[in-house]
Amino acid sequence: MSRKAFQRLTLDDRRRSLMEATLTCVARDGLQGATVRRITEEAGVTLGLVRHYFGSKDELIRSAYAYLIGQLTSQASESSKQSEGAPEVQLALFLRANMTRPNLSERNVSLWATFIGRVRSDSTFAEIHREGYREFLTVLETLIEPVLAAHGLPHGAAACKRHAIALNGLIDGLWMEGSLNSGLYSQAMLPDLVIEASERLLALPPGVLSQAPTPLEEQRLTSCAMPE
Amino acid sequence: MSRKAFQRLTLDDRRRSLMEATLTCVARDGLQGATVRRITEEAGVTLGLVRHYFGSKDELIRSAYAYLIGQLTSQASESSKQSEGAPEVQLALFLRANMTRPNLSERNVSLWATFIGRVRSDSTFAEIHREGYREFLTVLETLIEPVLAAHGLPHGAAACKRHAIALNGLIDGLWMEGSLNSGLYSQAMLPDLVIEASERLLALPPGVLSQAPTPLEEQRLTSCAMPE
DNA sequence: TGGATAATTATTCGAGTGTATAACAGTAGG
DNA sequence: CCTACTGTTATACACTCGAATAATTATCCA
Numbered sequence: 001m002s003r004k005a006f007q008r009l010t011l012d013d014r015r016r017s018l019m020e021a022t023l024t025c026v027a028r029d030g031l032q033g034a035t036v037r038r039i040t041e042e043a044g045v046t047l048g049l050v051r052h053y054f055g056s057k058d059e060l061i062r063s064a065y066a067y068l069i070g071q072l073t074s075q076a077s078e079s080s081k082q083s084e085g086a087p088e089v090q091l092a093l094f095l096r097a098n099m100t101r102p103n104l105s106e107r108n109v110s111l112w113a114t115f116i117g118r119v120r121s122d123s124t125f126a127e128i129h130r131e132g133y134r135e136f137l138t139v140l141e142t143l144i145e146p147v148l149a150a151h152g153l154p155h156g157a158a159a160c161k162r163h164a165i166a167l168n169g170l171i172d173g174l175w176m177e178g179s180l181n182s183g184l185y186s187q188a189m190l191p192d193l194v195i196e197a198s199e200r201l202l203a204l205p206p207g208v209l210s211q212a213p214t215p216l217e218e219q220r221l222t223s224c225a226m227p228e
Numbered sequence: 229m230s231r232k233a234f235q236r237l238t239l240d241d242r243r244r245s246l247m248e249a250t251l252t253c254v255a256r257d258g259l260q261g262a263t264v265r266r267i268t269e270e271a272g273v274t275l276g277l278v279r280h281y282f283g284s285k286d287e288l289i290r291s292a293y294a295y296l297i298g299q300l301t302s303q304a305s306e307s308s309k310q311s312e313g314a315p316e317v318q319l320a321l322f323l324r325a326n327m328t329r330p331n332l333s334e335r336n337v338s339l340w341a342t343f344i345g346r347v348r349s350d351s352t353f354a355e356i357h358r359e360g361y362r363e364f365l366t367v368l369e370t371l372i373e374p375v376l377a378a379h380g381l382p383h384g385a386a387a388c389k390r391h392a393i394a395l396n397g398l399i400d401g402l403w404m405e406g407s408l409n410s411g412l413y414s415q416a417m418l419p420d421l422v423i424e425a426s427e428r429l430l431a432l433p434p435g436v437l438s439q440a441p442t443p444l445e446e447q448r449l450t451s452c453a454m455p456e
Numbered sequence: 457t458g459g460a461t462a463a464t465t466a467t468t469c470g471a472g473t474g475t476a477t478a479a480c481a482g483t484a485g486g
Numbered sequence: 487c488c489t490a491c492t493g494t495t496a497t498a499c500a501c502t503c504g505a506a507t508a509a510t511t512a513t514c515c516a
C-alpha cells in the first residue's frame with residue numbers, strides 16, 4: 001500500500017485549516033459529531049496531526065472557538081470602520097452588518113449556540129465567551145456615545161453601558177432567531193427593523209439612523225448630482 | 229449475584245423521570261456527555277429502559293427538548309396570567325419573569341443553546357424550535373396589543389408582530405447573556421433594564437411599564453393605606 | 457548533495473458507545 | 487394458585503472514540 005502524498009503547510013496555515021475543519025464539523029454534526037477522525041478527514045489529513053499541532057482534541061476545539069469569536073467580532077466592527085462618515089452612519093452600518101450576510105448565517109449561529117452551551121461547565125469556554133462579549137459591548141459603547149452626544153442626550157459612561165447592554169441583547173436575539181429563519185417572517189426585514197428599534201431604544205429622533213445614508217448611497221447622490 | 233430491587237412507576241412518571249435526567253446530563257456534560265448510561269444512572273435505572281420507553285436514544289433526546297421548551301414558555305406566560313391587572317401590569321410582569329429566576333437560569337440557557345445548535349441539521353429539532361418561537365411571539369403580540377391601544381398607538385396586526393419580533397429579540401438576548409452572567413454587570417439590574425428598554429421600544433410614554441405596580445405592591449399599598 | 461529535523465502517515469490499543477436480547481420480578485385476571 | 491403480561495435488570499456485541507507510538511517523507515541548512 002503506497003503512502004498518500006502530502007503537502008507541507010506552514011504552522012499557521014495548518015492550524016487554521018484544522019480549526020476551519022473543526023468548525024465545519026461542529027456546525028454540521030454538533031460537538032458530539034466533531035470527532036478527530038471526521039475533522040482530519042474534512043481537512044484532508046490523518047488524525048495524528050491533531051495531536052501534533054494542538055496536543056489534544058479538546059485543545060483544538062477550544063482554539064477553534066476562540067478563532068470563531070475573533071472572526072465574528074472583527075467582521076462586524078470592521079464593517080463600521082470602513083466608513084469615514086458621521087457617527088450615525090457608522091452605527092447604522094454596524095447594525096446592518098449584524099443583520100445581513102455573512103454575519104447573519106445559520107452556520108455562525110449554530111456554532112455560536114453550540115459553544116455557548118458549554119460555557120457553563122467549561123471555564124475555558126467561559127473565558128473566551130466573556131472576552132468576546134466584553135469586546136462587543138465596548139465596540140457598541142464607542143459607537144453609541146458620539147451619536148447620543150450629537151443629539152443632546154445623556155452620554156455618560158454609565159448611560160452608554162446601559163444602552164450597549166440593551167442594544168447587544170436586541171442584536172443577539174434578532175441575529176439568533178433571524179439566522180435560524182424559522183419561516184415566520186422574512187430575513188430581509190431585519191436590517192430595517194433593527195435600525196428602527198435601535199432608534200427608539202436610544203431615544204433618538206426618528207430617522208436619525210434610518211435616514212443615515214450609506215457610503216454607497218452617498219456616492220450615488222454626489223455622482224447623480226452632476227448630470228442633473 | 230442478586231438483582232437490584234426496583235420500583236415500578238407509571239408510564240408518564242417514568243418517561244418524565246428519564247427526560248429530566250436527560251436534561252440534567254445535557255446541562256452538565258453537553259449532548260456528547262449525555263450517554264444512555266449516564267442518563268439512566270442519573271434516573272436510577274438501567275439502560276434498557278431507554279429502549280423500552282423511547283425506542284432509541286435520539287428519540288429520548290428529542291422528547292426531552294420538547295419537554296424543556298414546553299416548560300419554558302408555559303412558565304413565562306403563566307406568570308403574566310396570574311394577574312388580573314391592567315395590560316401594562318401583565319406585560320411588565322411577563323418581562324420581569326423572563327429576567328428573574330427560575331426563568332433566568334444558567335441551566336436553562338445552557339440547555340436552550342445546546343439544542344439550538346442542533347436546529348440547523350436536525351429537522352425534528354427545527355420543528356420543536358419553530359413551534360416554541362411561534363408560541364412565544366403570539367404571547368408577546370397578545371400582551372402588546374392592548375397596551376398600544378390604550379395609549380393611542382398604532383396596534384394593527386402587522387405593527388404588533390413587528391414589535392413582538394423586536395421585543396422577543398431583546399428578551400432572548402438579555403436572557404441569554406444575563407444568565408451566563410459573565411460578571412460584566414449585575415443580574416439584578418436586568419428586570420428594570422428590560423422594562424425601560426421595552427417602554428422605548430414600544431414608544432410608550434416613560435413610566436407606563438416601570439411605574440406599573442406589581443400585584444404584591446398593590447396589596448401592600450392598600451393594606452398600608454389603612455393604618456396611616 | 458547529504459544528513460538532521462520536523463511534518464505527516466499508518467497502525468494499534470483500551471475504553472466507552474448505542475443497541476439488541478434474554479432472564480428476572482412484580483402485577484393483574486381468572 | 488396459576489398464568490399471561492410487562493416493567494426492569496443484566497449481559498453481550500459490534501462499533502467508534504481519543505490517544506499513543508512507530509514508520510515514513512518532505513524540507514531546510516550546511
